Amino acid sequence: MLDPRLLRNDPEAVRDNLKRRGFSLDLGQWHRLEDERRTLQVEVEQLRNARNLRSRAIGQAKARGEDIAPLLDEVQSLGQALSSREVRLDEISSGLDKLLLGLPNLLDHEVPDGRDESANLELRRWREPVEPGFPVLDHADWGSRTGLLDGEAASRLSGARFTVLHGPLARLQRALIQFMLDLHVSEHGYREVYVPFLVNRETLEGTGQLPKFADDLFAVAGEHERFLIPTAEVPVTNLVRDQIIDVAALPLRYVAHTPCFRSEAGSYGRDTRGMIRQHQFEKVELVQVVRPAESAAALEALTSHAEAVLQRLGLPYRVMALCGGDTGFAAARTLDIEVWLPGQQRYREISSCSNCRDFQARRMSARWRNPETGRPELVHTLNGSGVAAGRALIAIIENGQQPDGSVRVPPVLVPYMGGLELISS
RNA sequence: GGAGAGAUGGCCGAGUGGUCGAAGGCGCAUGAUUGGAAAUCAUGUAUACGGUAACCCCGUAUCGAGGGUUCGAAUCCCUCUCUCUCCGCCA
Numbered sequence: 001m002l003d004p005r006l007l008r009n010d011p012e013a014v015r016d017n018l019k020r021r022g023f024s025l026d027l028g029q030w031h032r033l034e035d036e037r038r039t040l041q042v043e044v045e046q047l048r049n050a051r052n053l054r055s056r057a058i059g060q061a062k063a064r065g066e067d068i069a070p071l072l073d074e075v076q077s078l079g080q081a082l083s084s085r086e087v088r089l090d091e092i093s094s095g096l097d098k099l100l101l102g103l104p105n106l107l108d109h110e111v112p113d114g115r116d117e118s119a120n121l122e123l124r125r126w127r128e129p130v131e132p133g134f135p136v137l138d139h140a141d142w143g144s145r146t147g148l149l150d151g152e153a154a155s156r157l158s159g160a161r162f163t164v165l166h167g168p169l170a171r172l173q174r175a176l177i178q179f180m181l182d183l184h185v186s187e188h189g190y191r192e193v194y195v196p197f198l199v200n201r202e203t204l205e206g207t208g209q210l211p212k213f214a215d216d217l218f219a220v221a222g223e224h225e226r227f228l229i230p231t232a233e234v235p236v237t238n239l240v241r242d243q244i245i246d247v248a249a250l251p252l253r254y255v256a257h258t259p260c261f262r263s264e265a266g267s268y269g270r271d272t273r274g275m276i277r278q279h280q281f282e283k284v285e286l287v288q289v290v291r292p293a294e295s296a297a298a299l300e301a302l303t304s305h306a307e308a309v310l311q312r313l314g315l316p317y318r319v320m321a322l323c324g325g326d327t328g329f330a331a332a333r334t335l336d337i338e339v340w341l342p343g344q345q346r347y348r349e350i351s352s353c354s355n356c357r358d359f360q361a362r363r364m365s366a367r368w369r370n371p372e373t374g375r376p377e378l379v380h381t382l383n384g385s386g387v388a389a390g391r392a393l394i395a396i397i398e399n400g401q402q403p404d405g406s407v408r409v410p411p412v413l414v415p416y417m418g419g420l421e422l423i424s425s
Numbered sequence: 426g427g428a429g430a431g432a433u434g435g436c437c438g439a440g441u442g443g444u445c446g447a448a449g450g451c452g453c454a455u456g457a458u459u460g461g462a463a464a465u466c467a468u469g470u471a472u473a474c475g476g477u478a479a480c481c482c483c484g485u486a487u488c489g490a491g492g493g494u495u496c497g498a499a500u501c502c503c504u505c506u507c508u509c510u511c512c513g514c515c516a
């Protein structure tokens with residue numbers, strides 16, 4: 001959520017910033033609601049004050065044994081005027097809330113202009129793609145040839161966009177997850193957390209998936225409204241909801257492995273081959289909660305932690321600064337890491353690292369006590385994949401492929417594979 | 426799933442219709458005392474929103490959440506959520 005005060009004080013600046021995303025803010029509507037809210041709130045509060053004063057007087061008169069009938073008459077009319085305005089104020093307020101909850105975050109100044117991913121800016125590369133000198137099967141072909149990746153079985157079980165992994169490939173995914181968790185915990189200073197995969201509406205509003213993006217989520221039928229998490233960012237970031245965090249505890253760095261569930265509504269026909277885009281996938285997620293002054297540096301650090309995973313695995317990648325039009329709802333600035341996939345002859349997103357500044361914190365009411373002011377102030381939150389296990393698996397299959405069709409296990413994963421160095425079937 | 430108890434400020438804990446934003450204690454902050462500290466004493470110590478340019482001041486709201494009754498609700502009624510105890514079931 002944006003700071004309502006900023007919207008009040010400098011609406012044009014907000015509108016212009018959001019325009020860089022291709023989002024058009026209707027300032028007229030905003031002003032109509034806001035003006036009426038202000039007037040109504042002043043009136044309601046004055047009426048309540050009048051009522052409270054009289055009610056108190058009634059209590060005192062009663063205590064003295066005086067006749068309270070005249071006072072009761074006086075307060076009667078107040079009540080009616082009050083309740084009609086209260087009803088109206090509620091309507092206006094919920095209209096404003098709805099509008100406010102639907103506004104994306106402001107973009108950082110350094111975010112490049114542009115309307116879609118073609119305008120994203122490449123910041124750096126690690127290891128140029130090399131020509132393997134033999135035809136590399138893409139992961140889907142390799143998977144069906146080896147029988148280790150079974151889309152047909154998955155579709156019988158669940159439908160499209162699910163995968164069954166077999167044998168050493170299933171183990172390789174587990175190895176990847178273990179390796180990534182260990183790396184972030186032991187070398188990057190993250191605390192491992194295990195969190196629920198089903199969350200309520202408030203939690204999803206806190207991180208910004210709701211109310212706007214309900215179509216992307218799986219809702220679970222049952223007595224209570226629950227949703228499958230689309231990313232661990234949701235439960236992990238919400239750990240600080242309604243908290244006032246001691247300054248000594250900051251920065252908080254959490255790492256969690258969870259499955260992620262996405263309905264992928266609106267992406268019909270895209271990436272239907274293989275396991276690039278699934279309804280269910282595994283991911284290791286990094287979340288940081290930091291003091292506002294430190295969030296820009298924290299984004300660089302968090303991104304480098306995700307990069308370290310790919311470097312240890314020996315996978316070529318590049319880092320992209322997303323342009324305004326490609327930056328997600330809650331993010332002020334996002335850096336994507338794209339891994340090279342020889343089977344597709346292109347880079348594909350494997351991690352997305354975002355600084356959400358105080359956008360999620362305001363929705364969640366996540367604060368810290370600033371020793372300089374002595375007052376609770378909003379924290380900044382960041383998140384990033386470190387990294388998506390399913391896509392890392394694809395990258396290993398395609399980058400580690402040998403001329404004979406086997407796949408070389410990255411050396412750092414060999415211990416996690418019980419010493420297995422080559423996967424062939 | 427069955428039976429019962431409960432949810433109050435950073436924490437503990439009073440409060441069953443009328444200056445209750447809420448006694449008291451702990452903790453914390455500042456000051457006094459001290460060579461310094463402990464102890465003691467004094468004062469202060471929630472958040473949000475609005476009136477405002479303002480962390481002074483004034484108002485409104487907040488005692489798990491949402492409704493209701495009432496001139497007036499932490500206190501009464503309804504619904505929901507959560508926690509605890511016992512029984513059952515279960516990985």
